[in-house]
Amino acid sequence: MSGRQRTLFQTWGSSISRxxxxxxxxxxxxxxxxxxxxKAPLPAAAEAEPExxxxxxxxxxxxxxxxxxxxxxGFCTSAGALWIYPTNCPVRDYQLHxxxxxxxxxTLVCLPTGLGKTFIAAVVMYxxxxxxxxxxxxxxxxxxxxxxxxxxxxxxxxxxPQSHMAEMTGSTHAFTRKEIWxxxxxxxxxxxxxxxxxxxxxxxxxxxxxxxxxxxxKALGNYAYCQVVRELVKFTNHFRILALSATPGxxxxxxxxxxxxxxxxxxxxxxxDSPDILAYSHERKVEKxxxxxxxxxxxxxxxxxxxxxxFAHSLIQRNVLMRRDISNLTKYQIILARDQFRKNPSPNIVxxxxxxxxxxxxxxxxxxxxxxxxxxxxxxxxxxxxCGIMDGTKGMTRSKNELSRNEDFMKLYKxxxxxxxxxxxxxxxxxxxxxxxGKKFVYGHPKLKKxxxxxxxxxxxxxxxxxxxxKRDETRVMIFSSFRDSVQEIAEMxxxxxxxxxxxxxxxxxxxxxxKGFTQKEQLEVVKQFRDGGYNTLxxxxxxxxxxxxxxxxxxxxxxxxxxxIRLVQRMGRTGRKxxxxxVVILSEGREERIYNQSQSNKRNIYKAISSNRQVLHFYQRxxxxxxxxxxxxxxxxxxxxxxxxxxxxxxxLQRKSSIFSFKDxx
Numbered sequence: 001m002s003g004r005q006r007t008l009f010q011t012w013g014s015s016i017s018r019x020x021x022x023x024x025x026x027x028x029x030x031x032x033x034x035x036x037x038x039k040a041p042l043p044a045a046a047e048a049e050p051e052x053x054x055x056x057x058x059x060x061x062x063x064x065x066x067x068x069x070x071x072x073x074g075f076c077t078s079a080g081a082l083w084i085y086p087t088n089c090p091v092r093d094y095q096l097h098x099x100x101x102x103x104x105x106x107t108l109v110c111l112p113t114g115l116g117k118t119f120i121a122a123v124v125m126y127x128x129x130x131x132x133x134x135x136x137x138x139x140x141x142x143x144x145x146x147x148x149x150x151x152x153x154x155x156x157x158x159x160x161p162q163s164h165m166a167e168m169t170g171s172t173h174a175f176t177r178k179e180i181w182x183x184x185x186x187x188x189x190x191x192x193x194x195x196x197x198x199x200x201x202x203x204x205x206x207x208x209x210x211x212x213x214x215x216x217x218k219a220l221g222n223y224a225y226c227q228v229v230r231e232l233v234k235f236t237n238h239f240r241i242l243a244l245s246a247t248p249g250x251x252x253x254x255x256x257x258x259x260x261x262x263x264x265x266x267x268x269x270x271x272x273d274s275p276d277i278l279a280y281s282h283e284r285k286v287e288k289x290x291x292x293x294x295x296x297x298x299x300x301x302x303x304x305x306x307x308x309x310x311f312a313h314s315l316i317q318r319n320v321l322m323r324r325d326i327s328n329l330t331k332y333q334i335i336l337a338r339d340q341f342r343k344n345p346s347p348n349i350v351x352x353x354x355x356x357x358x359x360x361x362x363x364x365x366x367x368x369x370x371x372x373x374x375x376x377x378x379x380x381x382x383x384x385x386x387c388g389i390m391d392g393t394k395g396m397t398r399s400k401n402e403l404s405r406n407e408d409f410m411k412l413y414k415x416x417x418x419x420x421x422x423x424x425x426x427x428x429x430x431x432x433x434x435x436x437x438g439k440k441f442v443y444g445h446p447k448l449k450k451x452x453x454x455x456x457x458x459x460x461x462x463x464x465x466x467x468x469x470x471k472r473d474e475t476r477v478m479i480f481s482s483f484r485d486s487v488q489e490i491a492e493m494x495x496x497x498x499x500x501x502x503x504x505x506x507x508x509x510x511x512x513x514x515x516k517g518f519t520q521k522e523q524l525e526v527v528k529q530f531r532d533g534g535y536n537t538l539x540x541x542x543x544x545x546x547x548x549x550x551x552x553x554x555x556x557x558x559x560x561x562x563x564x565x566i567r568l569v570q571r572m573g574r575t576g577r578k579x580x581x582x583x584v585v586i587l588s589e590g591r592e593e594r595i596y597n598q599s600q601s602n603k604r605n606i607y608k609a610i611s612s613n614r615q616v617l618h619f620y621q622r623x624x625x626x627x628x629x630x631x632x633x634x635x636x637x638x639x640x641x642x643x644x645x646x647x648x649x650x651x652x653x654l655q656r657k658s659s660i661f662s663f664k665d666x667x
Contacts, residue, residue, distance in 0.1 A: 073132075073209075073238050073626070073628075074132045074133070074134050074135050074207075074209070075131055075132060075626070075627065075628055075631075076130070076131055076132065076133050077628070077631060079130045079131055079133070080130075080131045080627060080628075080631050080633055081631070081633060081634065082633055082634055082635075082636040083100075083103060083127045083633040083634070083635060083636065084123075084126060084127060084130065084158075084636055084637075084638055084640075085099065085123060085635060085636070085637050085638075086123065086157060086158060086637075086638065086639070086640040087637050087638060087639050087640075088157075088639050088640045088641070089119065089157065091637070092116065092280055093276060094270060094274075094276040094277055094280075095116050095119060095120055095123075096635075097268075097276075098111075098120050098268045099120050099123045099124060100635070101266060101268055102120065102124045102240075102242045102268075103124055103127060103128075103240070103626075103633075104623075104625075104626075104627070105265045105266045105623045106240060106241040106242075106243075106262070106263050106264050106265045106266070106620060106623040107241075107242055107243070107264065107265070107266050107267070107268055108216060108243040108245070108248065108258065108259065108262065108264045108266070108267045108268070109242065109243065109244050109245070109268045110245055110246070110247060110248050110267065110268065110269040110270065110610075111244075111246065111268075111270050111277075112246060112270065112271070112272055112277070112281060113246045114281075115270070115277055115280060115281060117214075117244040117245075117246075118150060118153045118154065118157070118214075118244075119157050120242075120244075121139065121150075121154065121212045121214075121242060121244060122153070122154040122157035122158045123157070123158065124210065124212070124240075124242050125137045125139065125154060125158070125160070125186065125210055125212060126157075126158035126160055127633075128209050128210035128240065128626070129160055129164075129185060129186060129210075131209075131626070131627075131633075132209040134207065135185070135207055135208070135209035135210075136181075136185055136186075136187065136204065136207045136208045136209065137185065137186045137187070137208075137209060137210045137212075138186075138187050138188075138189070138194070138208055138210070138211050138212065139151070139154065139186075139187070139188045139189075139212040139214070140189060140190065140191045140194060140211070140212065140213050140214065140225065140228065141188070141190065141214040141215065142190065142191065142214070142215050142218060143190065143520065144169045144170075144171075144190065144520040145520050145523050145524050145527075146214060146215075147167055147168075147169060147188050147189060147190060148167060148524065148647075150188055150214065151165060151167050151188040152645045152647070154186075154188075155642060155645045156642065156645065157640070158640055158642075159640050159641060159642030159643075160186055162643075162645065162646065164184060164185045164186055165184060165185075165186040165187075165188065166180045166184040166186075166187055166188070167187075167188045167189070168180060168187060168188070168189040168190075168193050169189065169190050169193060170190065170192060170193055172193070174196075174197075174200070174202065177193070177197055177202060178197075178202040181197065181202055181203055181204055182204075190224075191213075191223075191224030191225050191227070191228055192224050194224070194228045195224050195227045195228055195231065198228065198231040198232070199231070205231065205232050205234075205235035205236060206235045206236045208232060208236070208239050209238070209239050209240065209626065210239065210240045210242070211228075211229075211232070211239055211240070211241050211242070212242045212243075212244065213225055213241065213242070213243045213244065213262060214244050215244070215245060216243035216244055216245040216248075216258060216262060217245045217247060217248060217249050217250075217254070217258060219243070219257070219258045219261045219262050220254060220257050220258065220261070221257075225261070225262070226261040226262075229241070229261065229262055229263060233263075237622075237624055238624050238626065239624070239626075240623075240624070240626050241262055241263055241264070243258070243262050243264060245258075247603070247606075248267065248269070248606060248610065249606065250563075250602065251602055251605075251606065252605070252606060252609050252616060252617070255606060255609075255610070255617065256617055256618065259617060259618070259619060259620065260618070260620070263620040263622075263623070264619060264620055265619050265620045265621065265622075265623035266619065266623075267610055267617075267619075269607065269610050269611060271607050285581070285582045285583065286583045286585065287582070287583065287584045287585070288585050288587065288596070289450060289454075289584060289585065289586050289587065290587055290588075290589050290593055291446050291447045291450050291586060291587065291588060291589060292446065292589045293375075293446065293588060293589060293590075294446040297374075297378070297379065297445060297446065300374065300379060300412065300415075301374060301375070303408060303411075303412050304367075304370070304371060304374060304382075304412065305326060305327050305371075306408055307367065307406060307408050307409050307412070308326050308327075308329075308364070308367055308368065308371065309326050310406060310408070311360065311363050311364050311367060311402070311406075312326055312329070312364050314360055315337075315357065315360055315361065315364065318346075318349065318357065319346070320337060320341045320346070320349075320357060320361075321334065321337050321364075322337070323337075328591075329368060330368065330372070331365055331368040331369050331371075331372060334361065334364050334365050334368055335365060337361075338358075338361040338365070341357065341361070359398050359399075359402075362396070362398070362399060363398075363399045363402055363403070366389060366396065366399055369385065370382050370385050370386060373385055373483070375588055375590075375591055375592060376482075376560045376561075376588060376592055377444070377445060377481070377483055377485070377486040377489075377559075377560065378443075378444030378445025378447070378448065378486075378489075379416055379419065379420070379444040379445065380416075380419075380420045380423065380442070380444035380445075380485065380489050381444065381483055381485045381486050381489070382416065383413075383416035383417065383419070383420045383444075384420075384485045385485075386413055386416070389403065390403070390404075390413065419442050419444075420442065420444070423442075423489075423492070441492065441493055441496060443493070444489060445588075447559065447586045447587075447588060448489070448490065448493055450586055451479070451490065451493075451557060451559060451586055452493055452494065452497075454555075454557060454584055454586075455477055455479075455494060455497075455501060455537065455555075455557070456497060456500070456501075458475070458477060458554075458555050458582075459475065459477075459500050459501060459536075460500075462475040462554070463500075474533055474536060475536065475554045475555070476530065476536050476537070476538070476552065476553050476554060476555075477536065477537045477538070477553065477554070477555045477556075477557070478537075478538045478539075478540060478550065478553045478555070478556050478557070479537070479538070479539045479540065479556075479557045479559060480540055480541075480542070480556070480557070480558050480559060480560075481539065481540075481541065481559040481560055482541065482542060482560050482562075483541070484507050484541060486559065486560075487505050487506075487507060487539050487540065487541055488505065490539045490559065491503050491504075491505045491539045494537060494539070501536065501537050502534070502535045502536050502537060503535065503537040503538075503539060504526060504529070504530065504534075504535040504537065504538050504539070505538075505539050505540070506518070506523070506526050506527075506530075506538050506539065506540040506541070506543065507540070507541050507543060508541055508542070508543040518543075523543065526538075527550060530550065531550070538550070553581065554581055554582065555581070555582050555583075555584070556581065556582070556583045556584070557583075557584045557585075557586065558583070558584070558585045558586065559586055560592070561585070561587055561592050561593075561595045561596035561599065562595075562596075562599060563595055563598065563599055
């Protein structure tokens with residue numbers, strides 16, 4: 001072979017330009033390359049000489065690819081004779097069935113957490129990767145940590161060559177993303193990135209053959225998932241959608257929105273009681289603990305209702321607020337009343353009076369938010385919220401002035417200040433008030449005492465049953481609370497019980513007033529340390545509910561109730577993955593208990609509507625047939641082998657240690 005000649009495999013991957021066509025990124029397929037090959041174009045002198053057999057064959061392969069991409073929508077008939085299902089993981093009938101359905105119809109898969117939604121996605125993605133050699137397969141997840149987690153998980157299942165996969169988030173430069181779209185075939189990204197790349201033409205929309213959407217219940221309104229599907233349909237209808245979620249929606253209306261927005265033709269729903277998953281799901285025991293408010297909190301609640309009456313009375317007198325049972329009103333109901341007033345103001349209310357009423361609505365909305373905090377989270381959370389109004393950090397000058405003139409309010413505020421002022425200054429720095437101030441911990445809500453009892457009892461009973469002392473036998477606890485101030489309060493309380501309880505907080509990205517948020521790198525590091533046993537108790541906001549592989553958790557405690565069944569299902573999914581799990585829901589007596597019961601009723605109604613009566617929901621009837629007529633891929637089970645996954649950018653140690661609250665030695 002002459003010095004200028006290269007084999008076909010050496011030439012693949014080079015960007016060669018010929019009169020017959022350019023080997024650029026039009027197909028989007030990254031071709032294999034020998035270790036010693038060059039990616040530089042052929043020298044001009046070599047171009048001028050008669051073409052070698054290898055070069056002629058290269059052009060022939062390229063032209064054949066171009067014809068293939070035009071015929072049958074790019075479907076490879078030889079690869080399409082089979083669809084591959086892996087046996088390197090134990091074969092589960094429900095996963096096999098759902099995978100088959102998802103290959104041939106746009107499908108919403110609703111499986112309880114820990115039962116293999118990502119596994120099903122990997123199987124479907126791999127088969128479309130095989131069937132369409134010049135097509136793209138896209139996996140979308142709502143956050144960067146989830147994107148990072150899912151690319152590795154899919155590799156572990158089906159072993160798609162890592163050189164053909166790429167991860168893209170907002171931190172990936174736009175120019176780099178355009179190159180990745182050209183050179184890679186299986187992309188993992190956030191939906192916002194996809195929207196941006198579609199709008200600027202960087203994403204080859206017509207080449208996308210399979211779109212996987214994680215946490216699909218988010219596809220409501222104008223969320224980025226909905227925008228992506230709308231944009232893709234402008235270019236092509238020839239792509240498959242696979243949507244994944246632990247729960248389809250908060251109510252029937254929300255489920256229908258998801259189905260419509262994502263062009264879903266079929267729902268594959270499994271609940272905890274479905275017979276085909278019972279063999280694979282571990283028992284999860286749910287306990288509901290109802291806690292009375294107690295004398296002190298009940299007295300404060302009574303005073304607070306008097307303050308609410310004083311400010312809501314004017315709105316009721318003017319007939320702009322119709323509900324008169326002040327104690328049962330909600331913040332949301334007052335917002336609806338304000339919106340109604342704005343749309344249809346009374347002809348008797350004009351000019352300056354409208355401004356006065358707007359101000360009264362603003363005060364009532366703020367006060368009712370504080371009322372909900374008091375009932376669910378306790379006195380400290382209420383105090384922190386009121387501090388934001390009174391010290392001006394919330395910018396509510398008029399509310400501050402009006403509240404300052406109310407004698408009952410100022411008495412209550414001073415009372416709370418005496419109890420919790422020291423905790424506000426210390427918690428802002430992530431330092432336990434117990435350790436620094438030397439003051440006894442003040443229980444802002446009776447639920448805190450109950451939570452403390454449940455956690456201590458769990459660790460004591462676990463240690464008694466597992467006397468081997470091995471790290472693998474260590475138990476882990478996860479506690480959910482909706483508000484950061486409450487997360488901080490719970491962590492401070494539990495830090496009194498070191499070293500039995502090694503507690504860590506886990507909050508979202510955005511910064512708060514009393515605690516700083518975690519970057520997404522810090523979130524991943526916290527999860528890693530929790531899985532590895534650096535901490536045995538994680539106190540989390542809603543950021544810990546969805547998607548992330550937290551590891552095996554034996555006890556889940558929900559410190560508040562949620563109107564949406566989605567939130568509760570997601571929280572419960574953190575346990576019972578590999579062994580029996582326990583879930584404890586701690587509720588205040590009365591209003592919070594009613595909210596929880598309503599949420600459970602909504603969940604049952606949704607599952608009943610999907611399972612028993614298809615007429616309630618309207619499905620997309622035009623799911624494209626991705627496989628050409630006359631071809632019916634047959635199931636082929638095979639053992640998939642893969643190497644060790646190597647992250648593109650190894651995770652570094654946290655740079656901002658001060659924002660992470662581990663409560664070790666008071667820090």
